[in-house]
Structures are given as C-alpha cells and as structure tokens.
Amino acid sequence: xxxxxxxxxxxxxxxxxxxxxxxxxxxxxxxxxxxxxxxxxxxxxxxxxxxxxxxxxxxxxxxxxxxxxxxxxxxxxxxxxxxxxxxxxxxxxxxxxxxxxxxxxxxxxxxxxxxxxxxxxxxxxxxxxxxxxxxxxxxxxxxxxxxxxxxxxxxxxxxxxxxxxxxxxxxxxxxxxxx
Numbered sequence: 001x002x003x004x005x006x007x008x009x010x011x012x013x014x015x016x017x018x019x020x021x022x023x024x025x026x027x028x029x030x031x032x033x034x035x036x037x038x039x040x041x042x043x044x045x046x047x048x049x050x051x052x053x054x055x056x057x058x059x060x061x062x063x064x065x066x067x068x069x070x071x072x073x074x075x076x077x078x079x080x081x082x083x084x085x086x087x088x089x090x091x092x093x094x095x096x097x098x099x100x101x102x103x104x105x106x107x108x109x110x111x112x113x114x115x116x117x118x119x120x121x122x123x124x125x126x127x128x129x130x131x132x133x134x135x136x137x138x139x140x141x142x143x144x145x146x147x148x149x150x151x152x153x154x155x156x157x158x159x160x161x162x163x164x165x166x167x168x169x170x171x172x173x174x175x176x177x178x179x
Contacts, residue, residue, distance in 0.1 A: 003084040004043055007135040007153035011039060014137035014151040021149065021158045022141065037142040041153060043089050043133035044069060044165055045096040046076070049104045050127040057121075066108045067132050070097035071165040075107035076134070089133045094169035099129040136162060 009017075018036050046067040054061040065078040105124050135153035140146065150162040 001086065002089065002131040002133065003048065003086055004089045004133040005083075005135060005154060006085055007041060007137075009137065009151065009153045009156040011041070011137065013156055014153065015039060015139065017151050017156050017158055018137075018139040018141070018149050022143075035142055036139045036149075039137055039139045040092065041135055042092045042094070042138055042166065043135055044162065044169065045094055046070075046132045046134055047096065047099040047104065047129040048078075048132035049101065049129050050080075051104075051108060052125045053108070053122065055122045066104055067134070068100070068104045068107055069134075069162070069165055070100070071168045072161045073103055073107065074161055074165075075104075077108065084132070091135070093133055094173060096131055101126050101129070104129075136166070138166060 015036055018039075022035075046069050048065055048067045050063070050065050052061055052063055063080050065080060065082065067076040067078060068074070104126060108124055109122065136159070137151040137153050139149040139151065141149055148163050148166065150159045150166055151157065152159045152162075
C-alpha cells in the first residue's frame with residue numbers, strides 16, 4: 001500500500017524560498033549571484049510506521065506515525081490523523097530502499113523523547129511499514145557551479161539534507177534506466 005502527502009506549497013512559493021536562501025548575505029559573499037534555472041515537483045520515498053509508545057512518565061500511551069527517509073535518515077513525526085492520500089502518486093517518484101525499523105525506533109526515541117530522564121522505561125512498538133511519498137520542489141541553480149536545492153512542498157522550507165537523498169535516488173534511477 002502506498003501513501004502520499006499532497007503539496008501545500010506551489011512552485012512560486014518554492015521558488016521564492018530558494019531565491020531568499022540563495023540571496024542570503026553569507027552566500028552572496030562566498031559565491032556569485034545564483035539563479036534558479038528550472039524546478040520540478042518530485043516525491044521522495046519514506047517508510048512510515050504506526051507506533052505505540054509507553055513510558056512511566058505518561059499516564060497513557062501515545063499512538064502516532066513516524067516516517068523515515070532511508071538515505072538521509074531524516075524523520076518526520078506525523079499526527080495519527082494526518083491527512084494522507086492513498087493510491088497512485090501524482091508525480092515523479094523514486095524506488096524505496098529496504099525498511100529499517102530500528103532506525104525508526106531510534107529516530108522516534110530521540111526526536112520525541114530525548115529529554116526523558118528514565119530512558120530505560122520507554123517502550124516503542126511499531127506496526128509493519130507502509131510506503132509514503134513526501135513532496136519536494138527541486139530547484140536547479142545556475143551560478144559558478146550547478147547546484148540543486150530542495151524545498152519541502154509541505155512546509156516551504158529549504159531542506160539541504162534531502163539534496164543528497166534526491167541525488168542518490170536520481171543516480172540509481174539513471175543507472176537502472178535504458179539510456
């Protein structure tokens with residue numbers, strides 16, 4: 001079963017975020033002026049786990065969802081009722097790497113409960129993973145050298161760690177294509 005999240009940020013807002021990022025004072029000092037040459041919406045693969053967490057400091061356990069991107073290992077903790085779409089993803093997608101539930105547990109533990117004092121008393125159980133695709137705007141930047149910037153199509157923030165994931169998936173896709 002595959003799920004995806006619809007983008008809430010359109011191309012213009014994503015381009016604006018990229019332009020603001022590339023025109024920051026520090027980047028202007030280090031490099032010449034950059035401009036976005038083109039952009040596209042892609043969906044990067046995450047593994048989503050429903051979880052149940054128990055700890056002695058909480059009266060009741062917590063149900064939720066966590067999504068883990070396999071390459072960067074970035075985590076996104078989602079509310080249980082977060083609106084997910086089910087079915088065919090409406091755009092460019094990439095293949096999933098193997099799921100790793102231990103990475104999900106580790107990320108959940110540190111993301112949500114890193115401040116828990118009695119860490120030994122935290123119990124996390126995960127359901128089987130589902131495929132989840134998250135939308136990102138990719139900006140191809142022209143300057144002294146070619147760059148790629150990623151903008152989260154849900155939050156509108158430039159997400160530099162996802163650049164490596166995108167390039168990894170793109171490289172694998174090109175390697176397995178019939179070019």
